[in-house]
Amino acid sequence: MALHFLTEHEYEVVARCADRLLPPHAAFVGGAAAGVAGYVDLTLGGFEFDPPRIWAGGPFSGRFGGAATFDQFIPLSRVEELAWRTRIEGSRGIAEREWNGPVRGWQEIYREGIAMLADNFLDLAGEEQEAALDALPELKQLLFEHACEACYGSPEYGGNLDLNGWRAIGYAGDVQPRGWRDEEVTSA
């Protein structure tokens, strides 16, 4: 598989962590199989693409009719690119990015955080993996946010594979242009 930022080891670690944070359950395949690591890789490597993979297009995904256009990502303006590069890559001492001081980037948080986990992290038992992640709250919080987005957001961003996240919770997702009929809204 071609990765955009994560190494293969990091990809595996993110997937394992995703299964600890959003575990498999009756109808839900769990964070790993729902595509969290792919989502994180595409987010961290978003600027490998033109336009960058930050904002999906619109108005419709095609899942409920209309032409599918979510996969046509929207270009960023000059200052938006500055913001998103800063957020993802960190300010790295670049003056243009540090007008209010240094910003730690998501790439650093993942890379440094994963490096601090034991080399044999992938071989640890589930509870041990959880404890290791608990000891790195910055990584855990960011990974949790990204895992929630990946599992329960639009699949065009690389997560929610086969709509597993939405299916597990009985959620239709983006319903335009079909929408819901008035009776569907008002009745039980």
Add this chain to the structure above:
Amino acid sequence: MPDFDVVIVGSGPGGATTADVLTAAGKSVCVLEKGRNHLLALEPPFESLGRLSNDEIKFNRRHFLGPDPLLEPRTYRRAVADGDRIFTGDVNNMPSTVGGAGYHADGKLPRYREIDFRLAGELGPVDGAEVADWPVDYDEIEPYYAEAERAIGVAGDHTGNPFAAWRSGRYPMPPGADMFLTTLTGPAAETLGYHPYRAPTGANSVPYDGRPACNNCGFCAFYGCPIEAKGDPVALLRRALRTGNCEIRPESIALEILVDSTGKQSRGVRYLDADGTQHEVTSNAAVVACGAFETPRLLLRSGIGNSSDLVGRYLMFHLQTIVLGYFPFRLHAYKGRDVTHLMDDPIVGDAASAAAAKTAGVPYLRGGIVEHGGSGHPIGEALYTPPGQQHSARMAASDRRDRMVGFTMQGEDLPQATNRVDLDPAVRDVWGLPAGRITYTSHEHDVACAHHWGPRLEEVLRQAGAHTTSWLTSPGTPGTRVPGLQPISRHWMGTARMGDDPRRSVCDPWQRLWDVDNVVVTDSSVFPTSTGYGPTLTLVALAVRAARALAGIEPLTSDRANAI
């Protein structure tokens, strides 16, 4: 010759309305908007750009409509005693985009009531607040309300609210579909003696003004409407563009309102374009419609309008009381608009609220409108659910999303001079301009309202079938759970109040700066009090009135004797 008759700064509901009225009157208008244009093509026939979508990541997690808190941080403190600031980032952010927060909003658009315009006169003073009468009353503003409802396209039932002020006509459209949960909360509220009614909403219930009916997609508050069923403000901007008299310049941040050598007349606006190049655009008059956070920031930066020292003061948000009820079955609030019913009872008050006022040592309790709504979308729910073993099980049960009702009371907050927007001494935006800083603490009246109504609204939810209920406020108040330190109401008012006395107000009764009378403010900055209703319909009605005056068109009138 100036470049334009009028330069308008800001393209939200206030600026868009002003542009619509002025261009229809033949004035040439340039609209400067700091945000991007995702709304409509700026060339004929001004069609939708098709970028709005049912996408929680784009709109709720990735600042698609701006402002990105990295680029445009705001700072917050509760009081001067907190030091320079206690938080930097998103403080009640409103979109920074062509159209402003208009299409982000789900558009409950009730009118205010007669008493809202004369609270000081009718109910007297309150210690620690500067409650003031408005320089305009309901009878004068009524025809502008009617015009605003027609221009935006509001769907509603004029017979629904027993407390409503008089009206000269019906709503342009009947109300849209009721959310299922309101078939439970509505009757429950009635049983307990309250008066729920179908929310007047700026979303088409039938095809209107060339745009389709709402199809209940459920991505309403915080999203733009992908099919343009919401008219505010795309309908207004498109109409202005179609006159051929309007130019919209996105990604153009106004740095300063320029004044002539007397200091008493504006001659235009200096702004930065997308590449960071400075320009001046000259005009006979300037309109400031930046929203009640950015408007004082621009006036303070420009050093104009502040002889009263009131620019930025009397900031009001609405103290929101959020009441949650959990039900044993699914309510599918993700189908339909976000809120389909309202009730005014806490605004009107009753014997119990009068008694509670006495106990709290305030002359009265004026709560706010209560919105009967559901919950949000799944990423939001997932983030609120602690990670680990139970996460996936709780998501599948969807207690916080699919089985929850949320009432939001938009509590009237009283104007206090110490609640304000000023310029942060150190934090900067991406253009190097001082960030706006918010200093805000709720008045004891506002807190007493929340504490009185929170438990009563829980009763309604239990009556409706909720097995568990709770309530909290935003911003947090003593003894309540705090969802976050800083306010999140998405309403802003009061920071350039209008009045009859130049020493006690920033704008005159026609919303012109007392100090520079060819600068007109057409947003909710001019509100002397907050009322307990969403601000948008009233700010749009006032913008129609102010813009007509600026264009030299005669005032609209209506006659109470012909009320329906």
